[in-house]
Amino acid sequence: HAPWEEIWGAFEALVNQGKAYYIGSSNFGARHLAYAQAMAEKRNFLGLVSEQHKYNLTCRLPELEVLPAAKELGLGVIPWSPLGGGFLSGHVLNPVAGSERASAMASKLTPQQQEQLKAFAALCADLGESEANVALAWLLANPVITAPIIGPRTLEQLEDTLRAVEIELPEDVLAKLDEIFPGPGGAAPEAYAW
Template sequence: MEYNYLGRSGLRVSKLCLGTMNFGVDTDQAEAFRIMDAALDAGIQFFDTADIYGWGENSGATETIIGNWLAQGNNRRERVVLATKVYEKLHKPLYGPNDEKGLSTYKIRRHLEDSLRRLQTDHVELYQMHHIDRRTTWEEIWGAFEGLVNQGKIDYIGSSNFAGWHMMKAQAAAQNRRFLGLVSEQHKYNLLNRLPELEVLPAAQDLGIGVIAWSPLAGGLLGGNALSADKQSRRSRESAEHLARHRDQLEAFDRLCSELGEKPANVALAWLLAHPAVTAPIIGPRTVEQLQDMLRVVEIKLDQATLSELDRIFPGPGGETPEAYAW
């Protein structure tokens, strides 16, 4: 395994981040344990989760599974860089009106306490805002996070689904408080969704914020099986529409991967790692076998000819703003 620094922080994390969104949903606890064991054995020590995973009334189930795994000992907790998130509604009656989406001091503190209890730990290395809160002030948000950092309950703060100007405002407010602020931004970025190249990625690079790419395989479309008949039969209408829209691109992508002798999923992930703003893509294996297939990604170095061909198949937005749409 290879490692990157997380943004401008001194923290090093594996170039592949283990996503756990399937745990407790499509992947039961026993298989989740095997996946986490295999990931750690392979050198993947960056684990990402969220308090909402498990979904609906089952929110928190994923953190509970991870906590049960950590509780087995063998220095699991000491070996893992653990990241979770706050923002979403968790369907907890005891929170009353404060269960709604947002980032109040109340919610940040209470939800972290609940996450730590489910994860069976006293701290997390990275605590992430799952979405921008357009109402709560940065004075309140940073005040809440500063207190938790000072208490040793979190080491670093990250964002997710922020625009470039959101990150800039957040960092300006943090700087005024002489506080480190954001070290990472978790963002939807893949070959089929290159809009972040307009502003989010340039802003992250300028600010020293490491980008953690979620949905790196575009919901499975870039995974290599999207064009097979058996997969199509199980697709939702929305997925089928996406497939129909991108069929020509996916067929060209499959041909390129065949020429390279690599699996499409691994090429899509290697393309992300070739971007200097990207710290790690989030992989979400449902089985140990899927995880093992992805371990080769860090060994794949795409040459300029291949990168140019990927640009031809999956055109970007035209570069950074304003050049992408102005003189």
Template sequence: MEYTYLGRSGLKVSRLCLGTMNFGVDTDEKEAYRIMDAAVDAGVNFFDTANVYGGVGARGKTEEIIGRWFAQGGGRREKVVLATKVFGDMEDPNDGPNAARGLSSYKIRRHLEASLQRLQTDHIELYQMHHVDRDVSWDELWEAFRVHIYQGKIGYVGSSNFAGRDLVKAQYEARSRHFLGLVSEQHKYSLLCRLPELEVLPAAEEFGIGVIAWSPLDGGLLGGNALNPAQGSRSVRNQARAEQRRGQLEAFGKLCRELGESEANVALAWTLVHPAMTAPIIGPRTLEQFQSTLRVVDIQLSEDVLRRLDEIFPGPGGDAPKAYAW
């Protein structure tokens, strides 16, 4: 396994991040344990989850599964750089009018304590805002996170789904308080979703924010079976989308066959090429799927292959404003 620093922090994480959103939904607890054990054995030390994972009526279930896995001991907790998130509605009647999605200091405190209980740990290495909340001031946000960092309950703060301007604002406000600020941004990024190259990735790179790519296979469209419903991934809900992309997906499949690599692994390896990228999130449902992704860090894409991928999946043309102005 390869490792890199998480943004400008001194924390090293694996270049593959284990996503756990399927745990308790499409993946039962026993299989989730097998995947997490295999991840640790393979050197994957970066695990990502969220308090809302588990689905409607079962929010928190994924964190509970991870917590019970930690409780087995054997150094499991100590070997993991744990990331979770706050923002969503946890369906807790005690939250009252504050149950709605958001990032108030009240909500951060309550939901952090609940996550710690479910995860059966006293600290979280990376606590991420699952979405931007522009109705809450940075005065409130940075003070709330500062308190929990000083208490030792969280190590670093990350964001998710932030626009470039939100990253800049967050770091400006943090710097004015002599505070580290964001060390990571979790963002949707794939061969089929390259819009972040305009603003988000350049901003992250300039401010030393490590990017974690979510949905790097675009819901399974880049997984290799999207055009074959009989064999297709269960995460591909909309066959119409696959049909609309048929030409691209067929060309991509042809290229991958020439390389002797699976479509999924090439798509994942491509995300690692960008200098702002820390790790793509892999979301295996089975141990076999997890094991098949370990090769990603060994795949080297040549300049010619990258050029062909650009032809198949055109990006925005570069960063802003060069992509659209003289």
């Protein structure tokens, strides 16, 4: 790996040439975010503005360190795989004919995952919203999240997904989602040390 002093020098040149305006990172740990920002600050350079990270209801480890660091450093977080590779799409328990991915996922579900998806589907049905949109709305309820990376395959999916920005999940629904898909319990080290 190149030292951050060199990396920031290269990025400064790109910004000065008008080839880049802002710099973001992907899959950085909290310590890497902090170090990158410290090195940028030494150079009086803006530094990172965002961190792209895998984060969804079933992958909540970023809550331990990455999200708190991003918040502290003023970075927006752009989650990738916001539907867990389709796991939170609403199609895994009842795969649509011809959906090989959903069928493959369904065949590998553990009993715990089946229960989680059933509880999630019931909650979403009570809300009158699709599972995919509730999963996206959950992400958007977190102020450190800028916007999830979505991957609609059709115009219909895109139009349906846009509904997620209009959904405001009340605290009791957020608490229920935490029950269904427990996170680590907060930021580190408090989540596990005390």
